[in-house]
Amino acid sequence: MTRTRLSALATTAALVASGGLLTATPAAAAVTCNSPLWKADYYANTTLTGTPKLTTCDSVISENYGLGDPAVTTLPKDNFGVRWTLTRDFGSGGPFAFTAEAQDGIRVSLDGVRKIDLWKNNSTTQKKTLNLTIPAGRHTLTVHYATWTGAANVKFGYAPITSATTDKVRPLTPAGFTVAYDKTLNKVTTRWTANKEMDLAGYRVYRRLTGTTAWAKVSGTALVTGGSYVNSPPPTGQAYAYEIRAVDKAGNESTGTVDLPVTSVDRTGPAAPTGLKAVENNLSGADLWWNATAGAVAYRVYIDGVLADTVTYPEYDLEGTSPGTTYTFTVRALDQAGNASAAATTTLKTTGDLVAPEPVTGVKATPREDGVLVEWTPNRETDIKLYQVLKAEWYDDGEGTVGWLAHPVTLLTEDATSFLHESEADGEHVLYGVIAIDRWNNSMDATDPAMNWAEVTELGTPAAE
Incomplete structure (x- = not known):
């Protein structure tokens, strides 16, 4: 004979023996089971009426009482019943599968509406599976069970159907979305409240440049399973918007949260100058010029690695070169934030000599x-x-x-x-x-x-x- 132990009593009330049955003091009515635990009320009858003899909290409904009562002296051997109730948030809802089996009778209701009815005394275990759509929001499940004579067992489960061909219901948009930006680290921390869907697979984090409509997924190929994500935007001093979307196991994606703005710190220099050229001039010097760089407000000019000048136009004149000498010229563009570009470099070997012209004749x-x-x-x-x-x-x-x-x-x-x-x-x-x-x-x-x-x-x- 197989028996299962009841869950620990979720009450501080004392149980006292009375006439061969175990009864609870009035304090037993104060038992509270937090969702998604089931509240189980045990009755010494099959009509599930009167005061429960026992109240417990169960994580699942899966009991095999065998040929005896579920708790030795708590209930009679035959003709007892159990009512399990559970209220929870189903998020966006969607298609679910209910599976029920019992010997003897079982009834399942959703928000007081009966969905499964196998209420009869059987000599074998009876089973039923039901697919139905649960609306979004909070709902109450109730399971009634009764055993009259003989063996006693009961199971009930509910689970979302995650087939992409069946489940077309999007998860709800994540709530409680916030962003916090650390300019020193250039880190955006996004946080949100966990969704209630039972078939939730995770979240995706999106970012777009303000003024554009193209979203980029920044959370990678894997879904985010927690309630936060850290991202580093391009350090370009531009404004970005972030949003979060929930994804279920069928691949349905929610609509995005409200867009929250972040303006990144500018640590990105402009593009390196292009077209850098250096030529000798007739005044024993060198002339440099290059193409203007977008976003640049100034240029640093280096000669042989030493900063020679900072100019605002894409040109520079060097006076007093030495003949027969190789010079290395480097130019970096500067933006408004003082960020420097990569270097553009060129070399120039001067011609000429150190020999004075011949004496002027015919004076x-x-x-x-x-x-x-x-x-x-x-x-x-x-x-x-x-x-x-x-x-x-x-x-x-x-x-x-x-x-x-x-x-x-x-x-x-x-x-x-x-x-x-x-x-x-x-x-x-x-x-x-x-x-x-x-x-x-x-x-x-x-x-x-x-x-x-x-x-x-x-x-x-x-x-x-």
Whole structure:
């Protein structure tokens, strides 16, 4: 003979023996079973009337009482009954399967409406399966059981039907959705309240760029089974919206929660500059330019790894390069938040040399009423950039220091061959010379013995000393 032990009494009331039966004190009526536990009321009759002899909480309905009473002396051997009740939230509801079996009688009701009725004294176990749709929300299940004589057993179960061809009911939209953003870690923590559907498989977390309609699933291929999820949005300083959707075991997805906004911290630099070029110029320097970068407000220019300047336009001029030297130029774009782009790099090897141009020949100085006309033969070297006209005057400090003291008069372009030095016609005896300067700023020194000077006496009478 097989018997099952009853669940522990969910009451502090004492049970006392009375006439061969076990009866509960009035406090037994205070037994409360939290959903989804069943509240089981045991009766010493098959009409399930009067005061229950015992009240317990059961997680499942699956009892085999054998040929005796369920708790030795609690109930009579035959002709007793049990009522199980359960109220729970079914979420969005949907198709369910009810399975019932009993010896002897069993009845199952949903919200007071009978769905299964096998209420008779049987010598064998009778069974029935019923598929039905449970509406969304809270509902009460009631199972009545009675055994008259002989063996006694009862089972009842209810479970969602998760076939995708049968279940077309979406889960409810998750409630209690919140987001919290940690700018330091660039982490968005989403939280929500668990859904009530029994066939719930999990959740998906979606994100979209504000102003767009395209949602991106950011929770990966696996469903989220808890009530929270952490995501890192692109650190671009843009505004995003998040929402949560529930998914059941049939693959049905709920509508999205209310969209909650998050503006990410901007830690993403603009794109690297493109089209970077460096060329020599005619002033012994280098010119850099590149294409303007979208979102950039400035550019950092590095020369051989050292920051040279920050400019607001996509160009930079370097003055004073050395001939025959290789330079590495690097440019990074900066956005409004100060984020730097990846580097654009190019190199430039300067041409030229460190050799001064040959002495200028054919230097001639002609005095005129309006000054002295200086003429010379053009230097035929191809890298001439400028001519510098010098004037030398005799110097005597009266203490034994004497000599010609030269000073620059003017700079002229490479195509010049003469220059009128306007000066007072005071009969002074002076020297004029011309120096060629190449694009590398090489030039001979005025004291070089190879320097060609033209002597001239200005018109007029020398000033009295």
